[in-house]
Amino acid sequence: xxxxxxxxxxxxxxxxxxxxxxxxxxxxxxxxxxxxxxxxxxxxxxxxxxxxxxxxxxxxxxxxxxxxxxxxxxxxxxxxxxxxxxxxxxxxxxxxxxxxxxxxxxxxxxxxxxxxxxxxxxxxxxxxxxxxxxxxxxxxxxxxxxxxxxxxxxxxxxxxxxxxxxxxxxxxxxxxxxxxxxxxxxxxxxxxxxxxxxxxxxxxxxxxxxxxxxxxxxxxxxxxxxxxxxxxxxxxxxxxxxxxxxxxxxxxxxxxxxxxxxxxxxxxxxxxxxxxxxxxxxxxxxxxxxxxxxxxxxxxxxxxxxxxxxxxxxxxxxxxxxxxxxxxxxxxxxxxxxxxxxxxxxxxxxxxxxxxxxxxxxxxxxxxxxxxxxxxxxxxxxxxxxxxxxxxxxxxxxxxxxxxxxxxxxxxxxxxxxxxxxxxxxxxxxxxxxxxxxxxxxxxxxxxxxxxxxxxxxxxxxxxxxxxxxxxxxxxxxxxxxxxxxxxxxxxxxxxxxxxxxxxxxxxxxxxxxxxxxxxxxxxxxxxxxxxxxxxxxxxxxxxxxxxxxxxxxxxxxxxxxxxxxxxxxxxxxxxxxxxxxxxxxxxxxxxxxxxxxxxxxxxxxxxxxxxxxxxxxxxxxxxxxxxxxxxxxxxxxxxxxxxxxxxxxxxxxxxxxxxxxxxxxxxxxxxxxxxxxxxxxxxxxxxxxxxxxxxxxxxxxxxxxxxxxxxxxxxxxxxxxxxxxxxxxxxxxxxxxxxxxxxxxxxxxxxxxxxxxxxxxx
Numbered sequence: 029x030x031x032x033x034x035x036x037x038x039x040x041x042x043x044x045x046x047x048x049x050x051x052x053x054x055x056x057x058x059x060x061x062x063x064x065x066x067x068x069x070x071x072x073x074x075x076x077x078x079x080x081x082x083x084x085x086x087x088x089x090x091x092x093x094x095x096x097x098x099x100x101x102x103x104x105x106x107x108x109x110x111x112x113x114x115x116x117x118x119x120x121x122x123x124x125x126x127x128x129x130x131x132x133x134x135x136x137x138x139x140x141x142x143x144x145x146x147x148x149x150x151x152x153x154x155x156x157x158x159x160x161x162x163x164x165x166x167x168x169x170x171x172x173x174x175x176x177x178x179x180x181x182x183x184x185x186x187x188x189x190x191x192x193x194x195x196x197x198x199x200x201x202x203x204x205x206x207x208x209x210x211x212x213x214x215x216x217x218x219x220x221x222x223x224x225x226x227x228x229x230x231x232x233x234x235x236x237x238x239x240x241x242x243x244x245x246x247x248x249x250x251x252x253x254x255x256x257x258x259x260x261x262x263x264x265x266x267x268x269x270x271x272x273x274x275x276x277x278x279x280x281x282x283x284x285x286x287x288x289x290x291x292x293x294x295x296x297x298x299x300x301x302x303x304x305x306x307x308x309x310x311x312x313x314x315x316x317x318x319x320x321x322x323x324x325x326x327x328x329x330x331x332x333x334x335x336x337x338x339x340x341x342x343x344x345x346x347x348x349x350x351x352x353x354x355x356x357x358x359x360x361x362x363x364x365x366x367x368x369x370x371x372x373x374x375x376x377x378x379x380x381x382x383x384x385x386x387x388x389x390x391x392x393x394x395x396x397x398x399x400x401x402x403x404x405x406x407x408x409x410x411x412x413x414x415x416x417x418x419x420x421x422x423x424x425x426x427x428x429x430x431x432x433x434x435x436x437x438x439x440x441x442x443x444x445x446x447x448x449x450x451x452x453x454x455x456x457x458x459x460x461x462x463x464x465x466x467x468x469x470x471x472x473x474x475x476x477x478x479x480x481x482x483x484x485x486x487x488x489x490x491x492x493x494x495x496x497x498x499x500x501x502x503x504x505x506x507x508x509x510x511x512x513x514x515x516x517x518x519x520x521x522x523x524x525x526x527x528x529x530x531x532x533x534x535x536x537x538x539x540x541x542x543x544x545x546x547x548x549x550x551x552x553x554x555x556x557x558x559x560x561x562x563x564x565x566x567x568x569x570x571x572x573x574x575x576x577x578x579x580x581x582x583x584x585x586x587x588x589x590x591x592x593x594x595x596x597x598x599x600x601x602x603x604x605x606x607x608x609x610x611x612x613x614x615x616x617x618x619x620x621x622x623x624x625x626x627x628x629x630x631x632x633x634x635x636x637x638x639x640x641x642x643x644x645x646x647x648x649x650x651x652x653x654x655x656x657x658x659x660x661x662x663x664x665x666x667x668x669x670x671x672x673x674x675x676x677x678x679x680x681x682x683x684x685x686x687x688x689x690x691x692x693x694x695x696x697x698x699x700x701x702x703x704x705x706x707x708x709x710x711x712x713x714x715x716x717x718x719x720x721x722x723x724x725x726x727x728x729x730x731x732x733x734x735x736x737x738x739x740x741x742x743x744x745x746x747x748x749x750x751x752x753x754x755x756x757x758x759x760x761x762x763x764x765x766x767x768x769x770x771x772x773x774x775x776x777x778x779x780x781x782x783x784x785x786x787x788x789x790x791x
Contacts (some may be wrong), residue, residue, distance in 0.1 A: 069184040077188035111634035125202035152187035156201035334366040349380035427519040682712025703772040715759040752778035
């Protein structure tokens with residue numbers, strides 16, 4: 029039986045792999061044996077060296093190794109040493125022992141002929157005299173690299189340092205030759221046996237693989253022959269089917285030609301469309317609309333032919349007639365914009381009729397087009413003027429109404445619907461008077477008889493659709509036509525304009541406040557400079573007086589102690605005065621206007637300490653309760669100091685306004701979620717619910733005229749918002765007020781969160 033190509037490849041690869049594995053195992057086995065041999069004899073010879081050293085110490089080893097002892101004295105002990113060694117090593121496979129002194133001279137050898145040889149250049153001797161051991165296996169008939177001679181047997185040669193047992197100092201070196209021939213013979217025998225066993229195992233595995241692969245190859249060959257036979261049968265069937273198809277195609281083409289001649293006589297474009305939206309048949313009028321650059325033999329989809337697009341019609345503005353027929357299984361009519369062969373648009377009415385198979389399945393649709401471009405163009409011209417007028421009105425930002433003679437709304441633009449309408453009702457037919465706040469329409473529009481002069485306007489109060497009042501500027505004019513008289517009213521929301529004016533006034537007041545604070549800062553800096561010089565002079569004089577009183581030259585020691593106590597008191601007051609001036613200097617000194625990492629507790633402490641110098645706070649118990657684990661925040665120090673100072677001053681004013689009782693203010697800080705909370709609590713007069721609701725409005729104040737501007741809490745609220753924080757006010761009339769300032773730890777992260785929430789709320 030012929031061997032197949034895959035079988036030959038298998039045999040070649042398997043044989044190569046078999047030899048590679050076998051050689052690898054032999055190599056690993058030899059490496060392991062060599063390693064074990066070295067380790068065994070290294071340990072063995074080290075033990076032998078220690079035994080020999082201990083045995084020879086009794087027979088004059090020190091004398092033998094001493095370079096100062098003459099050769100005659102050493103020769104006298106050779107016999108004793110030789111006898112001791114032979115007795116000690118008679119059962120040990122040691123062939124020869126050499127002893128070297130520190131100069132590398134052979135002072136003893138079991139082969140007496142080698143005594144006196146100079147081995148100072150021997151690498152093994154040098155290594156042993158350095159305190160380390162050196163060994164190697166020398167095989168038969170190979171050069172001994174240590175001694176430079178050819179060995180005639182397998183030996184293990186090792187150089188071991190001789191250590192003085194008293195101090196472990198190197199006194200010389202042993203060279204021990206061990207016979208390893210029996211071990212190597214056994215290792216070779218074991219290696220040959222292992223190679224034989226591995227060879228038998230690998231060959232058995234190879235034969236088993238060969239048999240399995242050969243059986244598989246035979247099966248595949250049989251299956252391939254069967255497939256070829258089936259393929260020949262299929263080719264014969266295919267040839268017969270192609271013959272039948274050609275005959276049937278000829279019959280269909282004949283009928284198609286007859287049908288085409290009939291539909292070509294229809295003047296309007298007619299298409300037969302398959303369910304996949306490809307055009308299976310079209311008349312001459314439809315072919316005339318075909319794109320001129322489209323290949324004649326390429327299949328067209330209906331939307332490519334009519335719309336010059338690569339996707340089906342969809343949506344309410346361009347419904348697909350085929351989809352309507354498919355859904356309702358009846359005739360459908362739609363209006364589309366199609367294109368002629370030159371790409372010019374034309375408006376057509378499509379009449380789509382379903383085509384059904386005998387079994388009831390939908391085969392396609394017949395689509396007939398009617399050009400209605402001119403008719404649509406005439407209809408569009410009729411409404412163009414009205415649409416243009418409405419578009420102009422819808423783009424005017426002010427609300428524009430046309431009113432009937434009785435004041436009811438006829439039309440309203442988009443801005444008017446946004447301003448006054450809602451989803452629940454229409455503005456048309458409503459009374460225009462109903463949008464005015466009570467009494468505010470008397471001078472603007474009370475009816476036809478009291479309409480002001482055309483072109484006049486007035487500011488009034490009106491209502492939004494949600495019945496919220498807003499300021500507006502209303503202009504009313506006449507509309508005179510042949511049929512009846514009417515009016516036009518223009519309403520402009522001026523809420524933003526008033527808000528801008530209020531913001532401008534607020535900004536102006538803040539600017540005045542900042543200018544005043546800057547002037548106070550410059551004045552405080554000058555005063556502190558002038559106060560500092562006398563403080564330094566007084567400090568120097570007190571120090572000198574204190575030194576004199578404590579010196580031995582001062583006679584009256586009793587008076588000296590009184591003066592020392594007085595000077596210490598003066599020094600304490602000077603330090604207090606210096607601390608006050610430093611606090612004022614820190615407050616008055618300019619700080620960066622950009623955000624920076626701040627110690628909020630430090631700001632609170634310095635602000636409270638600075639206000640404690642104010643005489644108005646002398647009768648107020650100002651307590652601090654600060655969280656020592658409060659994290660640092662990012663903010664503008666000057667603004668936060670101003671915010672806390674305003675809150676404390678407001679709390680102080682509320683406490684002073686109370687008729688009796690102890691005035692107490694508590695300033696505290698704590699960690700609150702992703703931010704920190706600063707709380708200012710007082711036991712003052714408190715605020716009502718209405719006052720709390722308006723407390724942050726600009727220029728709103730409950731103080732007497734000249735006592736406040738009404739910008740304190742408004743400014744605090746602005747600073748809190750600028751730091752992505754918020755103010756919360758809780759108060760009970762007669763019991764006190766608590767203001768909580770919440771500030772985020774990471775202002776940028778909070779700003780990003782606010783922006784994301786703002787986008788999520790957009791319609």
